[in-house]
Amino acid sequence: MTRPLLALVLAATAALCAAPAMAAACGPALPAGADALIEAGGRIDQDRIDAAIRAEVNHHRCKAGLSGLAAAKGLRRVAGTHAGWMARSGDLSHRSTVAGQATTLARLKASGLRFRAGSENIGYLARYRIDGAPFRIRDAASCGFADPSGRPIPPHSYGSLARQIVSLWMQSPTHRRNILDPKVSKVGSAIGFDAAAPNCGRFYVSQSFAG
Numbered sequence: 001m002t003r004p005l006l007a008l009v010l011a012a013t014a015a016l017c018a019a020p021a022m023a024a025a026c027g028p029a030l031p032a033g034a035d036a037l038i039e040a041g042g043r044i045d046q047d048r049i050d051a052a053i054r055a056e057v058n059h060h061r062c063k064a065g066l067s068g069l070a071a072a073k074g075l076r077r078v079a080g081t082h083a084g085w086m087a088r089s090g091d092l093s094h095r096s097t098v099a100g101q102a103t104t105l106a107r108l109k110a111s112g113l114r115f116r117a118g119s120e121n122i123g124y125l126a127r128y129r130i131d132g133a134p135f136r137i138r139d140a141a142s143c144g145f146a147d148p149s150g151r152p153i154p155p156h157s158y159g160s161l162a163r164q165i166v167s168l169w170m171q172s173p174t175h176r177r178n179i180l181d182p183k184v185s186k187v188g189s190a191i192g193f194d195a196a197a198p199n200c201g202r203f204y205v206s207q208s209f210a211g
Contacts (some may be wrong), residue, residue, distance in 0.1 A: 031158075034052050034162070035157050036158060037156070038155065040203075044193065046076065049158050049190065053162040057069060061180060066182055069187040071187070072186035075108075075208040075209070076188030076189065077111065081101055083205060086194075088194070092123070092204065111188070111210065120209070121205075121206075122207070124202050125203050127193070128155050129155070129164075130199060134148050135153055178207075184209040185211040187208065191203045192206075
């Protein structure tokens, strides 16, 4: 085997060996309490959901060779305002009727951060882990859902909600581009709960990026 070819083979082998190690190193470091169920009717821990979503985002950025994003209270605050508005109005939209925060750009400015680049991801998920999976309703009054084999389907935890919403965003070219944008350095996320939505309610998620 010639030296250039041998070097190429060794480089390819090294890359293959490094891939699992990199994937392991990029594993999401979820915050303490991420496995706690979200009390939809009570106080939502916005710090915890923000940290859980950021961990999932940084997991994907790490796998793409990008630096992680830092927390930003200003971004989380405007994301919370927008998530709350979407939950109250039942409207998944980048535009709102909130004075001074009606658009993505207005919300970024209202965050108080200086920025040259910015974007926003939004989405929603059912309170129970039924999105994208077959389920049946055992008892609508008590929010009893089950999979086809009859196993109960639980409500979302902070970690499961973060994992699923970021996974869905990563499957969308536009949302994926926002998550993997090398020009942003900070992120803030929040959720709002719409108790009137079908199947025992829905979480609206808003995420703001800036750099």
